[in-house]
Amino acid sequence: MTERLLLQGGTVYDGLGGPGRVADVAVVGGRVVAVGGELPAGLRRLDCRDLGVAPGFVDTHAHSDLVHLLDQPQPFKLLQGVTTEVVGNCGLGFAPLDAASAEVAGTLWSSLAGGVGIEPAGFGELADRLDRAGPANNLALLVGHGTVRLTANGLEERLSPGAADRMASLAAEAFRAGAVGLSSGLIYVPGSYADTGELVALARVAASYGGVYATHLRDEGAHLAAALDEAVTIAGSAGARLQVSHCKAAGRAAHGMAGLLLDRLAAARLDGIDAQGDQYPYDAGATVLSALLPPAVAAGGTEAMLARLRDPAARAALRAQAERGGIGDGAWVEADPADVLLTGHRDTGLAGRTLAEAAGARDPWDTLCELVADDPAATIVVRLMREDDVRAIMASPLVGVGSDNVPTTGLGHPRTWGCFPRLLGRYVRELGVLSWEQAIRKATWLGARQFRLDGRGLLVEGAVADLCVFDPATVGHGGTYLDPDTGVTGIPHVVLAGDLVVEDGRFTGRRSGRVLRGNGAAARPGR
Numbered sequence: 001m002t003e004r005l006l007l008q009g010g011t012v013y014d015g016l017g018g019p020g021r022v023a024d025v026a027v028v029g030g031r032v033v034a035v036g037g038e039l040p041a042g043l044r045r046l047d048c049r050d051l052g053v054a055p056g057f058v059d060t061h062a063h064s065d066l067v068h069l070l071d072q073p074q075p076f077k078l079l080q081g082v083t084t085e086v087v088g089n090c091g092l093g094f095a096p097l098d099a100a101s102a103e104v105a106g107t108l109w110s111s112l113a114g115g116v117g118i119e120p121a122g123f124g125e126l127a128d129r130l131d132r133a134g135p136a137n138n139l140a141l142l143v144g145h146g147t148v149r150l151t152a153n154g155l156e157e158r159l160s161p162g163a164a165d166r167m168a169s170l171a172a173e174a175f176r177a178g179a180v181g182l183s184s185g186l187i188y189v190p191g192s193y194a195d196t197g198e199l200v201a202l203a204r205v206a207a208s209y210g211g212v213y214a215t216h217l218r219d220e221g222a223h224l225a226a227a228l229d230e231a232v233t234i235a236g237s238a239g240a241r242l243q244v245s246h247c248k249a250a251g252r253a254a255h256g257m258a259g260l261l262l263d264r265l266a267a268a269r270l271d272g273i274d275a276q277g278d279q280y281p282y283d284a285g286a287t288v289l290s291a292l293l294p295p296a297v298a299a300g301g302t303e304a305m306l307a308r309l310r311d312p313a314a315r316a317a318l319r320a321q322a323e324r325g326g327i328g329d330g331a332w333v334e335a336d337p338a339d340v341l342l343t344g345h346r347d348t349g350l351a352g353r354t355l356a357e358a359a360g361a362r363d364p365w366d367t368l369c370e371l372v373a374d375d376p377a378a379t380i381v382v383r384l385m386r387e388d389d390v391r392a393i394m395a396s397p398l399v400g401v402g403s404d405n406v407p408t409t410g411l412g413h414p415r416t417w418g419c420f421p422r423l424l425g426r427y428v429r430e431l432g433v434l435s436w437e438q439a440i441r442k443a444t445w446l447g448a449r450q451f452r453l454d455g456r457g458l459l460v461e462g463a464v465a466d467l468c469v470f471d472p473a474t475v476g477h478g479g480t481y482l483d484p485d486t487g488v489t490g491i492p493h494v495v496l497a498g499d500l501v502v503e504d505g506r507f508t509g510r511r512s513g514r515v516l517r518g519n520g521a522a523a524r525p526g527r
C-alpha cells in the first residue's frame with residue numbers, strides 16, 4: 001500500500017551531486033510529485049527538519065540473492081537506507097542451474113546462500129520466485145559467468161565442444177528474463193578458468209541487451225594493472241559498459257596502487273568505454289577461505305579438490321604455485337595468516353580466530369588446506385588494504401558504493417549491516433573525505449545509471465519514490481570485525497516506491513521490494 005507522504009523541512013539531495021537545499025518532498029502513488037513549490041493537500045506529514053532527504057541508496061554489489069526467500073523478511077539493507085541491491089555478483093549467481101551444477105554450487109557457494117537451499121532453476125524462474133517472495137528491498141539481477149559456465153561445462157578448465165554456444169544461449173535467456181548485466185569472478189572457479197576471449201563473447205551478449213559487464217578482476221594485488229587492462233579489453237571489444245567491482249589495492253605488493261586503478265578507469269573513459277567502479281568503505285574484505293588457494297585446486301570437481309587437499313604431494317605443488325604469486329595463482333601471497341579472520345566454518349569454534357591462531361605451531365598452509373577440505377564454503381574476513389588507498393579510491397567520482405555483503409550465518413563482515421551509514425558517518429562527517437553531496441551521488445545515481453535502474457537513484461519530480469531520510473549528526477555504524485552486526489544509527493525513515501518501510505529506525509514489516517528487470521525483458525514476446 002503506497003502512502004501519500006510529505007517529507008517536510010529536510011535538506012534535499014538530488015543524487016546527481018547538486019547542492020543540498022531545504023525543501024518539502026511530496027510523494028503520491030509511489031512517485032515523487034513535488035520537490036518544493038506547489039504541494040498537493042491531504043498528505044501524511046513526516047517531520048524532516050535537521051535531517052537529510054536523499055534518494056534510496058543503490059547497493060551495486062551485493063550477495064543477498066537468496067536470503068530474501070527466507071520466511072522472515074531480511075531488512076538489513078533497508079535499515080541502512082538501501083532500497084535496491086544489485087545481486088548475482090562476482091560471477092556467482094544462483095541461476096541458471098541444473099541438477100548437476102546446483103549440487104556443485106551447493107558445495108562451493110553455500111556460504112553465499114545464507115541458509116537457503118540451492119536448487120536447480122532457470123534465470124526467469126529464480127527472478128519470479130524472488131518477486132513472489134517479496135524481498136525487503138528491490139533486487140536487480142546479474143547473470144553470473146561462473147554460473148553459466150558451471151551449468152554448461154561443469155568444473156572442467158577447458159570448454160567442451162558446444163559449451164561456448166550453450167553459455168551464450170543461457171546468458172541470452174537470462175537477459176530476456178530481466179538480467180541487468182553479466183558478472184564475472186575471475187579468482188573463483190570455474191570463472192577463473194576462462195580466457196579473455198570467452199569473456200568477450202559473453203560480454204557481447206550482455207551488450208546486445210543493454211547490459212553492463214561487472215567484474216571481480218582476475219587480480220586485485222600485484223597484477224592489478226594487467227587485470228584492469230583485461231577488464232577494459234573485454235568491455236571495449238564487446239561494446240559493453242564496465243563496472244569494476246569492489247575497487248581496491250589488495251596486499252602489500254599493491255599498496256599505493258589506488259592511483260593506477262583510477263588512472264586506468266579514466267583512460268578507459270577517454271577511449272570511449274563507459275567505465276566506473278564500486279567500493280566498500282573498509283580496509284578488509286571478506287570472501288571464501290578457498291580464494292587463498294590457486295583455482296587449479298578445484299579442477300575436475302569437488303571430489304578431485306578434496307583429494308588434492310588431503311594429498312601431501314598435491315598440497316606441496318599447490319603451495320609452490322601459490323607462492324609464485326602470478327596472476328591466477330590465488331590470493332595466498334597477498335594475505336598474512338594473522339590478518340585472515342575465520343568467520344564461518346563447519347567447526348563453529350573457529351569463528352573469530354585468525355588463520356595464524358588456528359594453525360598454532362602447525363604450518364599455516366597445511367592448516368588452510370585442511371580447513372578448506374573440512375568445509376569448502378568456509379568464509380573469512382581478510383585485511384588487505386591500506387587506508388590511504390581506501391580513501392583515494394573513495395574520493396574518485398568514478399567509484400560508487402557496493403557493500404559486497406555476504407549473508408553468512410557465521411560472524412560476517414560489518415559491511416553487511418553498516419556499509420552505507422559508515423560511509424556517511426565516518427568518511428563524510430568525521431573525516432571529510434567526501435562532501436554529503438558527493439557521497440550521496442556515489443551511493444545513488446552513479447550506480448543506478450550504470451545498471452540502468454530507470455527512474456531510481458535520483459530525487460527529482462517524477463522519480464520513483466525510493467527515499468532515505470538520514471540524520472547527518474548521528475548517521476553511522478559502530479560494527480567491527482569482531483562485533484560486526486550492531487545496529488545502525490541515524491537512518492530514521494526509508495521509503496520504497498512510496499511505502500514507508502522504515503519508520504523511526506524500525507522496519508515496518510512490509511515486504512515491498514520487487515525484482516527490477518533490465519531492458520532485455522521488455523523485448524520478450526508477450527510482455
Ligand SMILES: [Zn+2]
Binds near residue numbers: 090216246
Ligand atoms: Zn568479488
